[in-house]
Amino acid sequence: MSSFIIRRSRGKSLLLWKTHGFKITSSFSPSSDSVSASGFSSFLTRSFKTTSSGNISQKFGDFGYPENGFVSMTRRLFSSDAVAVPATCDGLTVERIIASQWPILDENESDWKSHAAAIAQSIQVIKRRLQWKKLLVRLKVLSAELNKNDLWDDPLHADKISREHGSLMGKMKGVVTFERELLEHIDMLKLTKEENDSELESETLMALMDMRRVSKEKELAALLSAENDQCSCFIEVQAGVGGTESNDWAAMVMEMYKSWAQRHNYSVTVVDEMPGEMAGIKRATIKVNGEYAYGYAKAEVGTHRLVRISPFDSGKRRHTSFAAVAVTPILGDGSTRVQINESDLRIERFRSGGAGGQHANTTDSAVRITHIPTNITATCQNERSQHMNKASAMAVLQSRLDQLEMARQTAMNAQHTQSLTENSWGNQIRSYVLQPYRLVKDLRTNYEVSDPDSVLEGDLDGFILSFLSYSLDKGDTEH
The missing domain is CATH 3.30.70.1660 (Alpha-Beta Plaits)
Structure with missing residues (x-):
């Protein structure tokens, strides 16, 4: 038996699997260098049977890593050189969800694939509106500027570069975190079905429905992402x-x-x-x-x-x-x-x-x-x-x-x-x-x-x- 700990705050859950000295996470705050349990309003501990206790990566793929490697992975995730594409344990990505063309039903329907497809579609719209590929290219240019030894010889230029880099990183992290949260819920749903946990399955489905409503707000926010739109x-x-x-x-x-x-x-x-x-x-x-x-x-x-x-x-x-x-x-x-x-x-x-x-x-x-x-x-x-x-x-x-x-x-x-x-x-x-x-x-x-x-x-x-x-x-x- 292995122990899953689900901590919830504002509808978000953090899944930790502690076994054999490893920690597995499928959602975290990209702005922090470590995972902290403080601030979570409640937590729930459940036990599940595992099918492959000896090989974590077999079940969780690339999400398995030694606990002391967590900080370096977090830092690498949002570097401008290589941004990881979030995926579920079995390799499902937002792009694959869209390609699968799951039917999108009414928001009140209890069909997790419908909600996942609607959220994935919103993420695609948000990325298009943010001009995602251009954002990545610009972020790489800014990162190269920030790494120059003589950057602060011109404080005004350095401040401008730094502020733009921080703004772009903020936009990027927000989208990737939302994307990870979707895939985390899909992983959790599959797991609850395997373990026949109807209560947790219902809670996770409700979280997906909440995400679907929030995704529309994020689509609107992406409309107002130009430099002076907040003015x-x-x-x-x-x-x-x-x-x-x-x-x-x-x-x-x-x-x-x-x-x-x-x-x-x-x-x-x-x-x-x-x-x-x-x-x-x-x-x-x-x-x-x-x-x-x-x-x-x-x-x-x-x-x-x-x-x-x-x-x-x-x-x-x-x-x-x-x-x-x-x-x-x-x-x-x-x-x-x-x-x-x-x-x-x-x-x-x-x-x-x-x-x-x-x-x-x-x-x-x-x-x-x-x-x-x-x-x-x-x-x-x-x-x-x-x-x-x-x-x-x-x-x-x-x-x-x-x-x-x-x-x-x-x-x-x-x-x-x-x-x-x-x-x-x-x-x-x-x-x-x-x-x-x-x-x-x-x-x-x-x-x-x-x-x-x-x-x-x-x-x-x-x-x-x-x-x-x-x-x-x-x-x-x-x-």
Whole structure:
């Protein structure tokens, strides 16, 4: 008889088989150099019959190793030179599960193969979205940089390399650990069937079902894995040609984003707003503060087209209006890419416009800052003092310059002004049709909703997630 010890914490189990001075593990934390039992909420000890007591590797394959070799194996596992492919005791891998084409049934079905197939499929999607093979190549390059003797001669470069290496390692470890956990549960299920332990089999099946639900969350997280996705952002809306009609549409679009942000519990601050002559806005900028605000909102960049019976047309004719949306990340003081020199700025002060108030229209508190080399401007007139308006305008300007620099470096031709200048026919990303039928359709993904009111009230997640999935999945099918 050999003794299995199963320790559980948050649905994860650690399987240790102590026999003949060996330790077998099929899941562990890759960030630690040793396995510790501390912190586990409970443990369960069971006894099982073994079929090959004299040869551990015969039953557990490459997972058998001397106890004192555990630390070195852990370190080797996530080295950039050779990343082990997780497998079950009998050699089953995620790739083989997918190749087996096990049918994927409803989440409530008690079919472990169905759950395993769904989880394996999610892991494949996650790896594709993370561009797994490119990640491995980049990790190898960074590791070579970190091993250079003169690395810290340039502390800024060394810090950048170190942070990128740590970030990539974190992404990689998270996926491999999840993959190992799946295969561990499969091993456990096979073992419980052999030992006819229905209680433990049921517990392991429940753990697989939990993993299946978590896998969908991880798929979503992989959509937001770009460098600046975690940042807050500025959203700017600018009316297209068409006067009052377009100004009104631009105001509707801005209200749509405010509602969307509030649904996600993001804080919203109006940075700048230029009202139209009769209604709506010519231009407005808001600051959306919250984790992953930029990662989501970047899907909205482009021209939005509205078709409706105009409330401003006495003849009740159908009109088409355009509004352009630009989104820029707020990188923060420690991550800004562009250093702004005071000599490159032209600062203008003027009297605030708008709806008035105790201090509005009485002092020259509004501020417009122009970055002379790029001719990019930022305006703020909504704060109570000139000093506060200047600080807000500088934050917007910094964000736009950073976005411009990122576009230049990556050769993506996505400068801040581009989406605002192409504010016309043929450049729209989404159509909102209120007449003669009712439909909102994204022209990039063909995702559509037949309830325009809900969309204009901020229900944008379907459009955003479909575009993020489309943009990541279409370009790189490798994993």
